[in-house]
Amino acid sequence: MRSLLLLSPLRLPIPNPVFNFFHSKSIFRFYCRPSHYLRSAITPPTMASPIDESVGVARRCWINSKKESTFALYTPFVVCLASGTLNIDTFRHYIAQDVHFLKAFVQGCEAAEVCTDDDDAKVGISELRKNIVNELKMHDAVLEKWGIDLVKECTINPATAKYTDFLLATASGKVEGVKAAKLATPFEKTKLAAYTLGAMTPCMRLYAYIGKELQVCLEGEKNHPYEKWIDSYAAEGFQASALQTEDLLDKLSVTLTGEELDIIEKLYHQAMKLEIQFFLAQPLVQKAIIPLSKDHNPAEQRITIFSDFDLTCTIVDSSAILAEIAIITAPKSDQNQPENQISRMSLADLKNAWGDLSKQYTEEYEQCIEKMLLTEKAEKCDYGRLCRTIEQLSDFEKRANSRVVESGVLKGLNLEDIKRAGQQLILQDGCTDFFQSIIRNENLNADIHVLSYCWCGDLIRSSFSSGGIDGLDIHANELMFQESLSTGEIVKKVESPIDKVQAFSKILANCRNDKKNLTVYIGDSVGDLLCLLEADVGIVLGSSSSLRRMGNHFGVSFVPLFPGVLQKQKMYAGSDSSSWTGLSGVLYTASSWDEIHAFVLGS
Incomplete structure (x- = not known):
């Protein structure tokens, strides 16, 4: 035979x-x-349909990050928040840490705006920066209402620092992969705008995704303690902002080579992993029911x-x-x-x-x-x-x-x-x-x-x-x-x-x-x-x-x-x-x- x-x-x-x-x-x-x-x-072919070649880099990166988005949704912090059982002190700590995130986003937008030579992209990045500044003001108001001094009481934790350092290093061309790229001339430095958006976009899309997922789960539920937080990220305004950021990334990536697009995909994936680490680093007071292997004692x-x-x-x-x-x-x-x-x-x-x-x-x-x-x-x-x-x-x-x-x-x-x-x-x-x-x-x-x-x-x-x-x-x-x-x-x-x-x-x-x-x-x-x-x-x-x-x-x-x-x-x-x-x-x-x-x- x-x-x-x-x-x-x-x-x-x-x-x-x-x-x-x-x-x-x-x-x-x-x-x-x-x-x-x-x-x-x-x-x-695998169960997932092949990604259409005409799909922009932002959408392609998100589709390829399905595993990471699922892992983020199932972190104990998100599960406790979505169930309404999250301790308020943990949420306060999270909001304070998120301020550090948003400040890094503002700096990233400023750097990207300087690098790009596309007038439409400059306008889009400027609008994104203004939206983030407005969100920062809301966070500051909430912290002030709670009587929290961000400088004195909420120093940046290691997981937050890893992401902010990564984003700012990307914006300055110092992150691994980006610093190896040719960025000698002003034209070549325009790539930094795309790389910076590649490190920011996944967080915007992830929060938009989590907001929508949690809103569906909580439909009809009354008096949920974190309803406003969930609704803010599920709202059409934030969804549109996430989409706008993806459109900017696509626009800035049009002239990039295949090798340069690979750099963006790596930056995107790294940002997703760092976001998961950020969620995992939030100090929970209560025990979470997941993962099943949590606190497992093999003996x-x-x-x-x-x-x-x-x-x-x-x-x-x-x-x-x-x-x-x-x-x-x-x-x-x-x-x-x-x-x-x-x-x-x-x-x-x-x-x-x-x-x-x-x-x-x-x-x-x-x-x-x-x-x-x-x-x-x-x-x-x-x-x-x-x-x-x-x-x-x-x-x-x-x-x-x-x-x-x-x-x-x-x-x-x-x-x-x-x-x-x-x-x-x-x-x-x-x-x-x-x-x-x-x-x-x-x-x-x-x-x-x-x-x-x-x-x-x-x-x-x-x-x-x-x-x-x-x-x-x-x-x-x-x-x-x-x-x-x-x-x-x-x-x-x-x-x-x-x-x-x-x-x-x-x-x-x-x-x-x-x-x-x-x-x-x-x-x-x-x-x-x-x-x-x-x-x-x-x-x-x-x-x-x-x-x-x-x-x-x-x-x-x-x-x-x-x-x-x-x-x-x-x-x-x-x-x-x-x-x-x-x-x-x-x-x-x-x-x-x-x-x-x-x-x-x-x-």
Whole structure:
């Protein structure tokens, strides 16, 4: 059998939506199309759409800073402020430190205005400076009302100083990267205006983003102690000011080279990181409920992370990968197969077989879901009845797997081909960083378990290993091999929702009882529903309609993660993290792995 390395690049399609009913954890979320099917991509595009080349540098930098903006939102300071529990002394300290920020912004604007030779840009920078001066006056009035002498009582803290020093060094051309640029002539010094705006813009956009996010979360809430602060940054005036700053950055960057634009992107990213450090440096009086790993004592506590694999960690379902390998390596009908090797179907027969299996699966899966939803709707979470009902789906999944084995479509797959395909498999943005951060954290007593319907655990192991993620416990089915060739048989270990929750319970039962255990389960489909509910924190990635329908039918509530964190912070007594408990009937929805990372580990 030819190795994948000897083939034209093996490529996998994102599953055809016609066969992706309800985003179920199905085994057939693809369709075996004709010859053009084989020319689709094994390394498909990431979930995020590519950034349009016409997008300005300011917008591009913001899009590329999605991780940092999420981390800023989930800092304990912002969470406590948004929940209304932030101690007033902490807020006063923050306002006083913000004055130092604003003064540095004024100096940065003055330097940028001097450097630029564009009259329109000069006017724009001047207006920005005036807006900042007005904000400074409001801050001074607030501090005076509180009786705070900024000079005597609020010396600049190290995190604030790092940002202000960075901004002023950028404006003077002394920051790393900028000082290496050619700035000898007056024309070349005009670049400093763009660099300075590159270091200021992210803070403006970040505050505009946080203001809008918090305003949405607090909609309808009365008497919030920091409502005016939130409204000021969510207001159209500030939003327009942030947009104006981005437009200025774009205008000043028009003539820059690719290398000079790279400098701006680095400055932007550095400013975002320094802003996060600024939030983290605010002295909290009360305890914050996040990150989950905060104040973790490995001698007394354990965090057990559970995750699904297909379409939770990956972009493409593993069944589609195995089907693609089978099809692309299948013998032609007139091709003689080597003796003493496992007999395989011809390419034409194999395509037909996959198509028939896919059609039968998707039709019966939809019927199974609809049948389960015919039961009486629960007013509150009815876990027991859900377990009994979901056994129908478990029986269906097992029958479908048996049909796959009986069909022989997996016969003759080469183990090395599977491993190479796993190495090329793209995981969702942020997934690798999350697992790596847990594994590398020596101060964290954490175990990671992956529970998957995947037919071949070797595919999962190779995909994680190629991303530098080792030490995960993989619980999945396994293909049987004879001299590195698949016999088509599956060692059936995790085939269904019931199998998953049994594996989940067994893992926890085997944990030593000498430590308090906090469990987190991350999944995306109906097959994960029982485990999501059993975990102390169940986090749903993606937007599976079948999962939502099934959950809602049995009384499960779906709450966006950040508003859920704010609600928990309001109720938090400050003793421990026991407010997160399993079988509460509440699942939390996350938009990305970065959000999960911020919630569990922090920045």
